[in-house]
Amino acid sequence: MLPGDRLACLLIDPLKTGDRFLHWPLHVTIVAWFRLDDSSEQLGRGFARALRPVRPFTVRAGYEAHFGPRGRLVRLLETSPELTEVEQKVRAYLHKKRAWLVDETTKRHYDFRPHVTAQAGRRLPSGAIVECDRLYIVEQKGDYRQPDLPEISADSLASANPAGNGSAGSHTPLDSFVRHGNYKEIVSEVCFGKTTA
DSSP states (O other), rough: OOOOOOOEEESOOOOOTOOEEEEEEEEEEEEEEEEOSHHHHHHHHHHHHHHHHHHOOOOOOOEEEEETTTTTTEEOOOHHHHHHHHHHHHHHHHHHHTTTEESSSSSOOOOOOOOEBBBTTBBOTTTTTTEEEEEEEEEESOOOOOOOOOOOOOOHHHHHHHSSOTTOOOOOHHHHHHHHOOOEOOOOOOOOEOOOO
């Protein structure tokens, strides 16, 4: 993943355009990392047109599973024609724009299996109802694999900011990574059922 790469998702946690984060909030990936030269505003308008027929909907959390070689814990979502429609429309728009899509660059074919990956010990409970009312575009700001980034331990953060209050002269993990350019930012959101981004 390179600076400027983007990802389309639904967020479980309430965030908004301009919010930045280091660690992923609970989310449903619709289309994994892609590259496209369009600005965030152009991308938002394009997705808004593509998703115009989609109305807000809900989906229920199903059972737990393990994905990938590291066995990441995920909560699968029950089958939803609306969720499938969102994924198909987003992917079709990106194909039309000739975007590079990370999940189409390998010989392995990835089926769309909507799920919420457990994040930092947080996970979606079975049976939870997920409100789906907008698509978020998240952009990578910096290379998350930067070899020159120093290791930041909880102890070093506590000593840099003993009060833990983010006051001037101290830093939080986000402050540190932002200085190095390694964080993610929500750059656009598209509300379902609206005609513009």
